[in-house]
Amino acid sequence: MYFKSGVQEFISNISINRFHKIKRIFKRLGMDNNDKIKNNSTLPKFTVGYMFANPDIAISSIKLMDFGKEFGTNPKLIFQPSTLIDKIWEQQVKENLLPIEIRRQKEGIPKTSPCNFEINRFYERLETKVFGRFIIFVPVCASTMNISDRRSGNEWISPIGAALFTINLIVPFDSSISKSLVLIQHLTAVSICKAISEFIPNFPIRIKWPNDLYYKREFKLGGILVSSSQSENGYNCSIGVGLNIANSKPTICINDLINKEMDKLETEDVIATILNKFEDQLETLKSKGCTDLIRDYEKFWLHTNENVSISLASNSGIEEKVTIKGIDENGYLLVLKESGEYESVMDNGL
8 A cells, every 4th residue: 555745756656666675574574484385376466556645635636647558567457447347347457567456445455355454444534634635556567476586486475454554755855854764764654653552552562773663572573664766856865664553464463462352453544544644744754853762762662772783883793792772863873882982873783
């Protein structure tokens, strides 16, 4: 699922292949090599995608919308309003071709879809000005089948009940955030933790630096991946999120870990609340800097004063024992060496 931070570049951004992000999220979630599917006939068929806007009329504000024509690459996209869909529409779906049906909120996801997403429920929970106002929902696409180039011949499937979505964020070059893009993944992690805490106060969701989400130290619940590319308007950041909400397999989910007396979490509510928190956190980061974000991140993480051995650039990559002290202003891990010196470590150092 895709959520866009603006209208002007909506089509131009989703035309770039963002779907491969979901591949790597599965691995973060521990969904790799659980069950081999040796017969392709057991795999779900690819489906069309569905695009919604809130309000519905906002669709008309998207530039470059050329109905019925292929757009972009890997996969190519075709946009068409639901009023113009014909009987052969779904037959066009291929691994490298994704038809997108533009639907009104009241229409929702077709009942024939292999999985559902309650659009109205999502928008009732959404409080943002920008994020989530345009979404694309794809029940089954090629990226849910191919991870790490199908290592060992395995197939990969996202279980229903897991929240798997991508947020597209444009960061202007002159923005203060552009100097510390690493903070975006920390901002996302904090947004997720705050969202879950809103539903379940004192739920021990924790951040394993830099971008994994855990229940205490026991079970991995999710992961975050952020990549960026440059355009003439700034950095195009693609933020991939995977979170086990209501899928007991292949590992464990949040609904398995809460009291039986409590209401179970719904994916639509959780994603909308994450976006609410994300937009709030982003505005705070823009206006006040990173102090609040770093404080909140360290509140949820697992590592304060943890002793570890890592490879330090200052020591020619040789492993050295250090104590984790926090996060620096750029989002890097701040460690204290045995010599008494502090050093910042990028996320490939732990």
